[in-house]
Amino acid sequence: MIETVGGAILIAFMRICDVTIGTFRTITVVQGRKYQAAVAGFFEVLIWIFAMRYIVQHLDNIYNLIGYALGFSLGNILGISLEEKVALGYVQVNIISPHKSEVIAKILREKKFGVTILPAEGKSGELSILIAIIKRKFLQDLMKTVEAIDKRAFITIQSSRPYRGFIHGSRV
Structure with missing residues (x-):
């Protein structure tokens, strides 16, 4: 047995x-x-x-x-x-916060996350889309930061495979 x-x-x-x-x-x-x-x-x-x-x-x-x-x-x-x-690899995080985009971008940049702001237009008018391409190991920190500023921010996360260049100002 x-x-x-x-x-x-x-x-x-x-x-x-x-x-x-x-x-x-x-x-x-x-x-x-x-x-x-x-x-x-x-x-x-x-x-x-x-x-x-x-x-x-x-x-x-x-x-x-x-x-x-x-x-x-x-x-x-x-x-x-x-x-x-x-947490191997990178992710692209897209953030839409109708009223707090500038604050989120500022604080993320202070925390050494590279953030790009794109102008956009939604049903309720003009807004901004924040895009950050980060190492996956930093995702939880970024998410906590965004949620502390705007719990209602719309956030999508997708796998990203950088092709060339570098991510300016991003964490190492």
Whole structure:
């Protein structure tokens, strides 16, 4: 019985590892980081092959199959959680605050966020759109700053992949 459960735990652990690595690999592929994606892919597949080898050798054990599925599920949770902590890459934050755009831009710039102000027109008239392209690891700080000034600001966040140049005045 110990070997039966031990094998299932081993498989679950291997799946947690390879799916977690796979989450990072997927993000690096999307961000165009081909060498990091290749290294991650190597270890992801290597671990997966060892897990599959063990499962195929012990197909009669239902616990191994449950361990495989459990490891996959937990690997997704762990991979996404770790990626949120590491916060690879950049995001573009668009902020629309009908009455406090200038204040938000001023304070964000004081905090070393690069902000571009674009004139715009909405249903209720003229307004400004603030655009900041920042490293994802600074997103929570930017969001807290904006929300402290205007809790009703309309904010969108999208992944960004800078092509060339630099982000003037931005944090390092």
